[in-house]
Amino acid sequence: MLNMANSDVVDMICRKAVEVVTVDELRDRILHGGKLRGYLGFEPSGLFHIGWLIWAFKYRDLVNAGIDMYLLAATWHAWINDKLGGNLDLIRAAANHVVSVLKHVNIDISKVKVVYAEELVDDREYWGILIKVAKRVSLARVRRALTIMGRKSEEAETDFSKLIYPLMQVTDIFYLDLDVALGGIDQRKAHMLARDVADKLGFKKPIAIHTPLLTSLQGVGRMDIKGEVDDVLSEVKMSKSRPESAIFITDSDDEIRKKIMNAYCPPKQVDLNPVMELAKYIIFYDEPKKVVIERPQRFGGPLEIYTYRELEDLYISGKLHPLDLKATVADHIVDIVRPIREGVIKESGELLAGLMSHVSR
């Protein structure tokens, strides 16, 4: 694993994660388990959302840690969740879009094994595993493992495939013979279900790594990695009527600035403050990092900081005004997104245009 000490590898894998279940298992398997296999499954649901950068960064960490990383384009899963109007062609296009973005997040894609759900579903062994998993769990347990899909879940008509969904997530992990399952904290239920049944079925018990989710820019709800019934299709519509809703990797510099400047950002408060979260999870993902807060002399003049901790202290104490925070955060987010956006447009502008035309239809 590169030339890093094992403890440094563990630290890199765990940094900025909400939780790792469990760190002990991770350490143990790095010491004795040989080459580890890991994955992240994503539901292609439209345009790449800035919240996804958080898991993308973590994914990059895992690749750099020498873990054999799979990337599962969960096309069938997305179809079950009615993403993109249930149009599998569009869903596949969205999957390609995500792969394209990841390339421009400096992930060495040559080391990544991209797998489409179609490949899994085409293999009868996959379904054999799924049936074994189903045999080991109660109906109540499966229900509990499925992420509530959308706010209208009570009245939402649920078809039976929704119950197969968690079983597929578990089967994905076993089928790919993984040591590590990476995902947003909203994936916890599925990962825990996999851990619950792994030993019973003789599969490897996956170590689960969960990254944080971003609070939506309005301060209500979440920009989920997955699980919303209203897919990005409607999120994009929303963003036209409510420009501050979310940031997409395709947003222009001005759009990003505008969205951030309009975002919910309670003074002196860090919890559920989306602007501070952007700083914490995206700008300061790598620390230390030099960040200059430009501000007029009459408001205290410029500040130079290197860690999120410093920023948080300044903000909580009230020494940093929300407006100055937003301007600084916007600048840095723009700097981070711009090269990704430009790279993606250059590489797959056509794909993107096609996707956007459908998404905003």
Place this chain on the structure above:
RNA sequence: CCCGCCGUAGCUCAGCGGUAGAGCGCCCGGCUGUAGUGUGGGGGCGCAGUCACCGGGUGGUCGGGGGUUCGAAUCCCCCCGGCGGGACCA
């Protein structure tokens, strides 16, 4: 991963410091029928039936391992297994 409940007879469970129990099931018999056992009567055997009922019988590493105690199914700790819930936000 976290929390809670449960694990005692084949099944459902009670017992919760002082001789391991109940109901159901299961086995045997009672009961019914016999184109067989050369014939008729009787009985036995065999075979078949038997919802319920009656009599008798059968039921156990009290999930595993440690510990406390004169004594543990019972109290304490660890583990295993089952079930339910929780697990950013809602």
